[in-house]
Amino acid sequence: xxxxxxxxxxxxxxxxxxxxxxxxxxxxxxxxxxxxxxxxxxxxxxxxxxxxxxxxxxxxxxxxxxxxxxxxxxxxxxxxxxxxxxxxxxxxxxxxxxxxxxxxxxxxxxxxxxxxxxxxxxxxxxxxxxxxxxxxxxxxxxxxxxxxxxxxxxxxxxxxxxxxxxxxxxxxxxxxxxxxxxxxxxxxxxxxxxxxxxxxxxxxxxxxxxxxxxxxxxxxxxxxxxxxxxxxxxxxxxxxxxxxxxxxxxxxxxxxxxxxxxxxxxxxxxxxxxxxxxxxxxxxxxxx
DNA sequence: GACCCGTGGTA
DNA sequence: TTACCAAGGGT
Numbered sequence: 001x002x003x004x005x006x007x008x009x010x011x012x013x014x015x016x017x018x019x020x021x022x023x024x025x026x027x028x029x030x031x032x033x034x035x036x037x038x039x040x041x042x043x044x045x046x047x048x049x050x051x052x053x054x055x056x057x058x059x060x061x062x063x064x065x066x067x068x069x070x071x072x073x074x075x076x077x078x079x080x081x082x083x084x085x086x087x088x089x090x091x092x093x094x095x096x097x098x099x100x101x102x103x104x105x106x107x108x109x110x111x112x113x114x115x116x117x118x119x120x121x122x123x124x125x126x127x128x129x130x131x132x133x134x135x136x137x138x139x140x141x142x143x144x145x146x147x148x149x150x151x152x153x154x155x156x157x158x159x160x161x162x163x164x165x166x167x168x169x170x171x172x173x174x175x176x177x178x179x180x181x182x183x184x185x186x187x188x189x190x191x192x193x194x195x196x197x198x199x200x201x202x203x204x205x206x207x208x209x210x211x212x213x214x215x216x217x218x219x220x221x222x223x224x225x226x227x228x229x230x231x232x233x234x235x236x237x238x239x240x241x242x243x244x245x246x247x248x249x250x251x252x253x254x255x256x257x258x259x260x261x262x263x264x265x266x267x268x269x270x271x272x273x274x275x276x277x278x279x280x281x282x283x284x285x286x287x288x
Numbered sequence: 289g290a291c292c293c294g295t296g297g298t299a
Numbered sequence: 300t301t302a303c304c305a306a307g308g309g310t
Contacts (some may be wrong), residue, residue, distance in 0.1 A: 038306040045296075046306090079294030079305095086308080116308045136306045155289080156307085183306060192304065193299080223303070226294075235294055274293090 002205035004146060005169045005178045011201035012181035017188070020047060021126070022180075028102035028127035030054055035119045036087045041078050043187075049078055061100045063091035069286030072276060073242050081238055085275055085287075086114025104128045117161070125179055131172045133164035134179040138186025143167075145190060149207035152192070152218030233258045233267035238276060241286050248285030 020026065021034040033053055037046040053074055057063035063071065068088050075084035090112040094102055102123065103109050109120035121132040137153070143163050144153035164182070168175040189196045195213070197203040208214070226232055240257040241247055258264040268284065271277040278287050 035306070040293090040305060040307055041295080042297075042305045077295060079296085080307090082293065083308085114308065118307060122306070134306090138306070187306075221290085224292090225302090229294095231292085231294060238294090270293095 001166065002146075002202075004167045004182075004202055004205070005174065007201040007205075008181040008185065009169075009174060009177050012177055012184060016180070016184050017043075019043065020050065028104075028123065029059055031127040032090075032102050032119075032123050033087065035122050036083050036090075036114060037078055039083060039119070040080060045078065049076060057091075059100065060091040060094040060102065063088060064095040067286075067288050068275065069247055069288055072238070072286050073247055076242070077239070081276055082274055083114060089113035090115065102127065104130065106132060117158075125176050129172055129176055131168065131175045132179075133161045133168060134183070135160040135164050136183055136186075138184075138190075139164060139179075139182040141192065142182050142186045142190050145195070145208035146202055146206045149211040149214065150216040151208065151214065152216070152220065155219060230263060230266060230270070233260070233263045234271055234276075237264070237267050237271060237284075241277060241284065244285075246285070248283050251279075251282050251284055254284050 016022070021031050026034075030050070034046065034050050037050055037053075056074060057066065066088070068085055071084040071088040072081050075081055078084075093112050094100060098108070103112070104124060104127075106120050106124050109115050109123055110117075112120075115123075118134065118136050121134045122136075124130045125132050125134050135156075137156075140153035140156065140160055143160075144150040147163070164179070168178055185200065185202075189199050195209075197206070197209055200206070203209055224231075236257045237254060240254060241249060244253075254268065255261070255264065258267065268277065268279070272279055275287055278285055
């Protein structure tokens, strides 16, 4: 096993981006919110929304006092609005079950709404400095290339945690940096579209590079077309409710947000089923 | 494991 | 222009 940790740490200290949540004083709550927002949403779109969110709700207790609909409204156009609902629920859980303090224990974090393998360990490591493997899609790609000579990673698996744990240094502080560095490398140098090996600190020990960049294929599913999809219909209805006075609107007005009535009704029903909207007396509104 | 869930930037 | 891509998680 080549030593990836040493060059990754040196490179990270030299060239990591200066992101808000990397400020040592950012706090566990801010980091937790940032991780929710960063789930499938690019960094550049998260930064302004994160600042606004934390200004409005500077603690889990503050968010817990708000309505779920307020969270959905504040989420704005970050996408996957269920995350706003999950984050609100997590804030309630933290307030009621953890005295308003973001938990440090991975299992306690995993028990919170909207938190899975990645987010739980990201909070434990980046907010509290504990030693765990943190694996996101960037890390999986970096390890797949550097260690397995694959152009793209296999689908997510618990094996990923084992693989990442194997390259972590003993030191908690250095382990945290290696976690962050693997993600950073995948985000800015060894990306899905291209591998900028001239800028890569581990190019000299990269199995994929050594093998001549073979296309080993990947089993990722093609992303469904968004235009005209149910997802777009849901987004149109929800965007309408976000901007409506008191976040509620008559069903006739909602109807104007999407031309296909069958698809529109399906969107409304699924939004209600997901808790993203409520219907009563001919009105549709964000949940109160 | 398969499938679902938003939105906007980019090549 | 179309398709890919983005710090995942729940069911």
